[in-house]
Amino acid sequence: MEVVIFSTASLDGRIATRTGDSKLSCEHDLRLLHKWRCWADIVLVGARTAIVDNPGLFVKRYPCSRQPLRGVVDGSFRVPHNLRLFTEMPWLSVVITSWRGVRQNQLKYKHLSSKGVRVIIADDESKMNMKRVIYRLNELGIRKVLVEGGGGLNWSLVKDDVVNKMEITYVGKVLGNGTQVVEGEGFLTVSEAPSFVPESIRVCECGKCVHVSWKRIP
Ligand SMILES: NC(=O)c1ccc[n+]([C@@H]2O[C@H](COP(=O)([O-])OP(=O)(O)OC[C@H]3O[C@@H](n4cnc5c(N)ncnc54)[C@H](OP(=O)(O)O)[C@@H]3O)[C@@H](O)[C@H]2O)c1
Numbered sequence: 412m413e414v415v416i417f418s419t420a421s422l423d424g425r426i427a428t429r430t431g432d433s434k435l436s437c438e439h440d441l442r443l444l445h446k447w448r449c450w451a452d453i454v455l456v457g458a459r460t461a462i463v464d465n466p467g468l469f470v471k472r473y474p475c476s477r478q479p480l481r482g483v484v485d486g487s488f489r490v491p492h493n494l495r496l497f498t499e500m501p502w503l504s505v506v507i508t509s510w511r512g513v514r515q516n517q518l519k520y521k522h523l524s525s526k527g528v529r530v531i532i533a534d535d536e537s538k539m540n541m542k543r544v545i546y547r548l549n550e551l552g553i554r555k556v557l558v559e560g561g562g563g564l565n566w567s568l569v570k571d572d573v574v575n576k577m578e579i580t581y582v583g584k585v586l587g588n589g590t591q592v593v594e595g596e597g598f599l600t601v602s603e604a605p606s607f608v609p610e611s612i613r614v615c616e617c618g619k620c621v622h623v624s625w626k627r628i629p
Contacts, residue, residue, distance in 0.1 A: 412549050414556045415576040416565055417447050418592045419620075425586040426560055431463050433590075435582045437617040442472045444559070447578065449475035451557035453505070453548065457564030458485035467495045468504075468559070480505055480553070484544065484564050486537035488512030492519055497528050505529040507544055511537045541571035566595025572605055577625040580615070 419435045420426050427433035436444070448454050448470045456466060461483040468481035482505035483490055489512075496504045506523065510532055513520050524530055533539055533547040548556060558568060568574050579592065598604040607625035614621055 412545055412554055412556070412573075413575050414545060414558065414568060414573050415447065415451075415578060416558045416560070416568065416574055417444055417578045418560050418565065419444075419580040419582060420592045421582055421584045421586040423585050423587065424592050425589040426562060426592055427463075428586050428589040431590075433464065435584065436580070437582075437615060437620060438472075439616045440580045440582075440620060440622070443578075443580070443622060445470050445473035445475075447557050448479055449473050449477070450555060451479040452553045452555045453480040453482055454557045454559060455482050455484055455507070455564070456559050457561050458483055458487075458490050459563060460559070460561040461485070461490050461494055461496060465495050466559070467499050469499075479557070482507055482531075484539075484567075486512055486534070486539045488516040488519060488537075492522055492526075497523060497526065500527060503527070503529060505531055507531045507533050507539075507547075509534045509537045509539055511535065539567075541568050541573050545573045560592075562590045562592060562594030565593045566597075569593050569605060570595060574605070575627050576610075577607055578622070579625065580620050580622050582620040 418426050419440055454468045470478055480503050481496055484507045486509045488508045533544040606628050608628050610624040610626045612623050
């Protein structure tokens with residue numbers, strides 16, 4: 412199982428301003444993102460990103476013979492049914508949620524299921540354990556997972572230590588506030604935080620950002 416986080420961040424490690432503006436990527440960065448989408452079996456975002464950005468998560472900017480599954484991680488099953496993920500469906504999309512989320516949103520569950528959206532139930536409570544989520548995806552034959560944020564979902568994955576790589580594009584902007592690449596309660600000590608080493612560092616063709624590939628090490 413491979414889990415890769417792809418994020419485009421400001422120099423101060425933020426992926427959106429405090430008003431939610433996340434338009435940080437240049438054309439080359441978007442192409443790189445779509446190359447990663449082409450690599451993946453499934454592309455995931457958190458519930459808030461799905462609501463705020465309403466992404467389609469298609470592979471469009473990179474030649475690709477396949478489309479990955481597209482999905483949202485939403486433990487409380489609060490995403491609306493009219494997201495692009497569910498209305499633009501030439502390829503399958505999924506909601507990864509909990510039993511609690513489904514119990515509390517039975518009508519939405521039935522509606523989305525009847526439209527062909529696959530609802531994957533990965534845990535009991537709405538705060539899901541990401542090891543369970545990844546295990547469930549693995550059971551379904553999904554091996555390559557690309558996570559496009561936001562910070563809350565990234566934190567859940569880092570906290571439960573299921574991330575193998577972090578592909579971060581650092582853009583020459585300082586936002587001063589807003590959502591961080593990884594945003595959660597955080598670790599108490601440096602020693603308990605997972606370690607990553609840079610595998611490659613590359614200045615972007617646009618000359619204004621740097622692509623860094625970080626690999627998880629024991
Ligand atoms: N620049 C970039 O590369 C980039 C990329 C993506 C997003 N963004 C920006 O980031 C912002 C959104 O980030 P965010 O941190 O606020 O939200 P987020 O990570 O997109 O979504 C958080 C939500 O994901 C669900 N989730 C996360 N961990 C979970 C777990 N362990 N179990 C169950 N559900 C879980 C929860 O949904 P429930 O509450 O329903 O349980 C949680 O509220 C937006 O402004 C967006 O534009 C930027």
